[in-house]
Structure formats: C-alpha cells, structure tokens
Amino acid sequence: MKELPSHLVSEDFYIWFNIKEKEEYYSTPLYLYNVLRKDTDKENDEEKTRDETRVYLKLEKDISKTKLNRKKEIIKHPSTIYIHYAESIGMLLINFLNADFSSFASAYNTFFYAYGFELIKEYVPYIYSKNDEFITDIEFMDMLEDIYNTCLDDLLEWQDNFRKCVDFVYNLNGNEEYKEQSISSKFVAYAIKNDIYTYSQDVEVILDNYINIHNRHHNESIEHLMKGIEDKNPNLELHNVYTSTKLRSICFTILDQLVRQENLPIKTCQICGRYFIPTFRQNEIYCDLPNVDGSATCREKGATINYKKNLESVPALGLYRKMYQQKVMVVYRNKEDKKIKKDFDKWKKEAQDKIKLFKQGKLEEDKLYNWMIENK
Structure with a gap:
C-alpha cells in the first residue's frame, strides 16, 4: 500500500x-x-x-x-x-x-x-x-x-x-x-x-x-x-x-x-457561462472566478448590473444618481470653490444615509424621493 x-x-x-x-x-x-x-x-x-x-x-x-x-x-x-x-x-x-x-x-x-x-x-x-x-x-x-x-x-x-x-x-x-x-x-x-x-x-x-x-x-x-x-x-x-x-x-x-x-x-454563471460553486449562498448567479486578463470578476460586474436595475426600478435611487452626477460636474468645474465642495460632501453623506435607511426598510420610498426633491 x-x-x-x-x-x-x-x-x-x-x-x-x-x-x-x-x-x-x-x-x-x-x-x-x-x-x-x-x-x-x-x-x-x-x-x-x-x-x-x-x-x-x-x-x-x-x-x-x-x-x-x-x-x-x-x-x-x-x-x-x-x-x-x-x-x-x-x-x-x-x-x-x-x-x-x-x-x-x-x-x-x-x-x-x-x-x-x-x-x-x-x-x-x-x-x-x-x-x-x-x-x-x-x-x-x-x-x-x-x-x-x-x-x-x-x-x-x-x-x-x-x-x-x-x-x-x-x-x-x-x-x-x-x-x-x-x-x-x-x-x-x-x-x-x-x-x-x-x-x-x-x-x-x-x-x-x-x-x-x-x-x-x-x-x-x-x-x-x-x-x-x-x-x-x-x-x-x-x-x-x-x-x-x-x-x-x-x-x-x-x-x-x-x-x-x-x-x-455546481452552477453556471449568468454572465460568462462558466461553471462555479457558490461561495456564500446557494442562489448566487454570478461566479467569482478570476480572469486571465485581470479584469473584473462576474460577481463585481453583477453588482453593477444589479445596481443599475435598482436605479431603473426605484425612482428615488435613479434621481439620486442623476443628482449625484450633476453635482460632481459642478464641483469639477469649480475646483477652487471650497464651499461648493463642502456643500456637496454634506449632501452626499446625508443622501447616502437616507438610502441606507431605505435599504434597511426604515425609510419609505416616497419619503426618500421627497427628500431628494427638497434637497436638490
């Protein structure tokens, strides 16, 4: 033996x-x-x-x-x-x-x-x-x-x-x-x-x-x-x-x-089609397998896909993303204005806190939407 x-x-x-x-x-x-x-x-x-x-x-x-x-x-x-x-x-x-x-x-x-x-x-x-x-x-x-x-x-x-x-x-x-x-x-x-x-x-x-x-x-x-x-x-x-x-x-x-x-x-990834074994939950649909070229994994890509889907399905989140991009451009065009940057940082933190409460089920969607409208 x-x-x-x-x-x-x-x-x-x-x-x-x-x-x-x-x-x-x-x-x-x-x-x-x-x-x-x-x-x-x-x-x-x-x-x-x-x-x-x-x-x-x-x-x-x-x-x-x-x-x-x-x-x-x-x-x-x-x-x-x-x-x-x-x-x-x-x-x-x-x-x-x-x-x-x-x-x-x-x-x-x-x-x-x-x-x-x-x-x-x-x-x-x-x-x-x-x-x-x-x-x-x-x-x-x-x-x-x-x-x-x-x-x-x-x-x-x-x-x-x-x-x-x-x-x-x-x-x-x-x-x-x-x-x-x-x-x-x-x-x-x-x-x-x-x-x-x-x-x-x-x-x-x-x-x-x-x-x-x-x-x-x-x-x-x-x-x-x-x-x-x-x-x-x-x-x-x-x-x-x-x-x-x-x-x-x-x-x-x-x-x-x-x-x-x-x-x-064993499952197949819904993005790349490769076989994989779920790491955390059995209902995972994206693999975490590395790519030879070092690009993002399907799980990382999937997070972006899901985020975009959430934006499309929840008006308040879509509004947040639109406002965020607009405010970032204002900050970029006014790099010397510290007040604009300070106001943006304050708004971003408050908005993300509201979104966190919404995702935790502690804030209703209409209230989140109204807050976004009131704080444009």
Missing part, C-alpha cells in the same frame, strides 16, 4: 478534502512559471486567519504575453504534504470544466499553471528526468507545447464527458429532466449508464493515521495540541488522501465528493 511522502513531494499528485471549511488541498511538484504564491485566497482579507501550511496560487501573467529570453532559469519545485496548496473545494474540477484548451498557452493559463503535469505524465514521460535541472523559459514553452499536442485529444474528450455529466446531474445548460431526483442518485446512475464510471479506476486512497500527525506536531506542547483538537484544527484531524496519475480519475473523485454535499451545488 502506498504511503504519504514523509518529506518532499517530487512526483505524483495527492489531494484531500475539508468539507467543513469547503476547501481542498493538494501536493504536487509545480514549475510555478508566472505564478504568485499567497497565504490567503482573498485579496486584502484581514479577517481570514493565515495558515502557514496553506499556499494559494494565482496566475500572475498570461504566458502568451511574456517576453522570452534564454537567461531566465526555471525549475520544477517540489511541495510537501504538510505545506500544501489550497483552494475552494471542487476548484480543480471546476477549472478543468472551464479550461480553455484552444492553445498550449491558454491551457497553461487556465489549468496547468496550478496543477502541473503529474496527472498527465503518461503522455510525456521524458520531461520527468529534469526534476533537478534548470531549463530556460524557451525550453519550458517548447515542453509545454509538446505536452499540449500529445494529450489534447484526450483532454477535450474528458472535458466534454465531465461537462455532460455535470449538466445532467445539476440540470444545467438546458438539461431539465429528473429535477426531482437527488443529485447523488443522478450522478451514480449517469456514471453507470455512460461508462464514466471507468474514470473511478486508477485512484488510490491513502488512509490517514496518527503517525503522520505525530511527525508534524510532536514538538508541540500537549496543551497546545488539545486546544487545536478542540478548535477543530484541520491539521490535527485525519483526512483520507487520494492519489493518482490520471487527471480523469482525480476529477471523478472530486465530483464524487461534491454530489454527496447538498450545500455544494
């Missing part, structure tokens, strides 16, 4: 899940080319507790826009089971469903930058002789293109099969049948009828044990250990670890985990 690596993970792919925190963790060697490593998955999030064992990855730059030179040295970085990569649960599957395989650059930008090549190494075994060798960015691009060309047909086939399965199970993209049936029963039935069950092969489950926890925490005091256990520290809990050399098998394992949880539905 395979055991967890006690030191560096220089090959293979390991993944495990934390249902409570809605996260998945994985360990695998990565090149980390044009990739940022962060200690939180949220930008400017001061409330989220930092965990030194978790590393979150973000694509720094589209590799197709990177100027290549033979002086830059790249090497495959090992990881460990203790200090591992972390992301929202189901993200590997979601990223695979959404991956753009139209070119080797887009394939890297949307998928392989985060997960590497251990799950498809059967196609290009020769590259794995370079674990400890530096290569130039030009050699890296050549290698990436070779990997892409070798496994593209299978990648597209697996992606299509998983999309069809997810669409059926979660009633997406026009699939309206069996809405009354449970997610899990639809998944199992579909897998059996469509031979996708074969993807469940080639996965090995490594049963966690206290030896691994001992190796990581034996130097801590017993008081600190007991507190961590009582606080449900995930690093002090047993988690089964899944390992495979097949991308399709890991994706099946993740989907199998998701269909068992009623609070982890």
Whole structure:
C-alpha cells in the first residue's frame, strides 16, 4: 500500500478534502512559471486567519504575453504534504470544466499553471528526468507545447464527458429532466449508464493515521495540541488522501465528493457561462472566478448590473444618481470653490444615509424621493 511522502513531494499528485471549511488541498511538484504564491485566497482579507501550511496560487501573467529570453532559469519545485496548496473545494474540477484548451498557452493559463503535469505524465514521460535541472523559459514553452499536442485529444474528450455529466446531474445548460431526483442518485446512475464510471479506476486512497500527525506536531506542547483538537484544527484531524496519475480519475473523485454535499451545488454563471460553486449562498448567479486578463470578476460586474436595475426600478435611487452626477460636474468645474465642495460632501453623506435607511426598510420610498426633491 502506498504511503504519504514523509518529506518532499517530487512526483505524483495527492489531494484531500475539508468539507467543513469547503476547501481542498493538494501536493504536487509545480514549475510555478508566472505564478504568485499567497497565504490567503482573498485579496486584502484581514479577517481570514493565515495558515502557514496553506499556499494559494494565482496566475500572475498570461504566458502568451511574456517576453522570452534564454537567461531566465526555471525549475520544477517540489511541495510537501504538510505545506500544501489550497483552494475552494471542487476548484480543480471546476477549472478543468472551464479550461480553455484552444492553445498550449491558454491551457497553461487556465489549468496547468496550478496543477502541473503529474496527472498527465503518461503522455510525456521524458520531461520527468529534469526534476533537478534548470531549463530556460524557451525550453519550458517548447515542453509545454509538446505536452499540449500529445494529450489534447484526450483532454477535450474528458472535458466534454465531465461537462455532460455535470449538466445532467445539476440540470444545467438546458438539461431539465429528473429535477426531482437527488443529485447523488443522478450522478451514480449517469456514471453507470455512460461508462464514466471507468474514470473511478486508477485512484488510490491513502488512509490517514496518527503517525503522520505525530511527525508534524510532536514538538508541540500537549496543551497546545488539545486546544487545536478542540478548535477543530484541520491539521490535527485525519483526512483520507487520494492519489493518482490520471487527471480523469482525480476529477471523478472530486465530483464524487461534491454530489454527496447538498450545500455544494455546481452552477453556471449568468454572465460568462462558466461553471462555479457558490461561495456564500446557494442562489448566487454570478461566479467569482478570476480572469486571465485581470479584469473584473462576474460577481463585481453583477453588482453593477444589479445596481443599475435598482436605479431603473426605484425612482428615488435613479434621481439620486442623476443628482449625484450633476453635482460632481459642478464641483469639477469649480475646483477652487471650497464651499461648493463642502456643500456637496454634506449632501452626499446625508443622501447616502437616507438610502441606507431605505435599504434597511426604515425609510419609505416616497419619503426618500421627497427628500431628494427638497434637497436638490
């Protein structure tokens, strides 16, 4: 039986899940080319507790826009089971469903930058002789293109099969049948009828044990250990670890985990059409997935769309926006007049306070509208 690596993970792919925190963790060697490593998955999030064992990855730059030179040295970085990569649960599957395989650059930008090549190494075994060798960015691009060309047909086939399965199970993209049936029963039935069950092969489950926890925490005091256990520290809990050399098998394992949880539905974004798992509420309609070009997420765009809809449906809010724009222009044209700026700031604060009361249900719409009229 395979055991967890006690030191560096220089090959293979390991993944495990934390249902409570809605996260998945994985360990695998990565090149980390044009990739940022962060200690939180949220930008400017001061409330989220930092965990030194978790590393979150973000694509720094589209590799197709990177100027290549033979002086830059790249090497495959090992990881460990203790200090591992972390992301929202189901993200590997979601990223695979959404991956753009139209070119080797887009394939890297949307998928392989985060997960590497251990799950498809059967196609290009020769590259794995370079674990400890530096290569130039030009050699890296050549290698990436070779990997892409070798496994593209299978990648597209697996992606299509998983999309069809997810669409059926979660009633997406026009699939309206069996809405009354449970997610899990639809998944199992579909897998059996469509031979996708074969993807469940080639996965090995490594049963966690206290030896691994001992190796990581034996130097801590017993008081600190007991507190961590009582606080449900995930690093002090047993988690089964899944390992495979097949991308399709890991994706099946993740989907199998998701269909068992009623609070982890897969949906499609009403703006971009990509698959996503809601972060806060199950009725979310916009995804929060990053874009390769760094543009605003659909959730951010959706907030603007909803705001405009509110303006159109609530006359008082539409009037506020119109007055706001007019007053801003007056301030801009009279930059030297401090009184105009002071009056504007006072009006803006009072108006926003009134709107806040309205949204809280503490002020009627007609009273808000009348206040706007009286304070033009």
